[in-house]
Amino acid sequence: MQELKGQRITTQRRLLLDLLLHSEGHLDADELYRLAKEREPRISLSTVYRSLRLFKELGLVEKRHFAEEHHHYEAKGDVEHHHLICLGCGKVIEFEHPLTATMKEDVSRQSGFDIVGAAVYMEGYCESCRRGRA
């Protein structure tokens, strides 16, 4: 665990990072806090928030803003992936798409920005929710 460049490696940080890496993704602060308490009952919610901010600054996790609610955090994987959210049941599906790279280049060229990240959110209704609504 060299990942915390310069920052101290504490029991709490190791535990939280571990939970983020091994979870299926999309944890919010409170869910992470509850999971962490199972293994480390004295951990505090402030520590969870402070660690998440640190991890984000170090580029280890990403902070997502899904449709309606609060923030979700997800450990950064190798491939950039995007999110499709069902407005009916809230299910989140991840996908990749080759065109995002092209889009990034185009936007970068047109705007003069140095683009460091791109996120695509799509929303709609999944098959079962659509059946329920029809």
Next chain:
Amino acid sequence: MQELKGQRITTQRRLLLDLLLHSEGHLDADELYRLAKEREPRISLSTVYRSLRLFKELGLVEKRHFAEEHHHYEAKGDVEHHHLICLGCGKVIEFEHPLTATMKEDVSRQSGFDIVGAAVYMEGYCESCRRGRA
């Protein structure tokens, strides 16, 4: 102003919608509240929140979750556009891109979703911020 299908047209709602339509977009609730108070000093923040929720339900505005902060609201225009945010100065640039349509179709076909909306967020550093950092 037929836009409020069935809902009552009040001074407050007319004012808020007007501000949203004529602003350069990306107002948050508090900014909108301050603008509205200049013209209607007795308006309350609750009314702003209630109206924003209503407008959103009617499809008149969109709620955006930019990089770090709280929600921003933007009147829905004719063309779907996306956002590029400068991590240095916070500037928000809007852009359109033809490939999003293709992407929507692909994702819809692969997932079986009926996709009703797509949003692309990119972040990076604009030219002047990049110069400052170099």
Next chain:
DNA sequence: TTTTGTGCAAAACCTTTGCAAGCTA
């Protein structure tokens, strides 16, 4: 031993809600 991180409690925010009074249709 020095510096950084933690837990706790309190504060700061943003957003929603209950209720009596006001306004729209």
Next chain:
DNA sequence: TAGCTTGCAAAGGTTTTGCACAAAA
């Protein structure tokens, strides 16, 4: 007039912060 909408104040939920103690380097 009947019912929806408002303003106010209070509550709710999430996130941040101050401080004394604990842990890491």
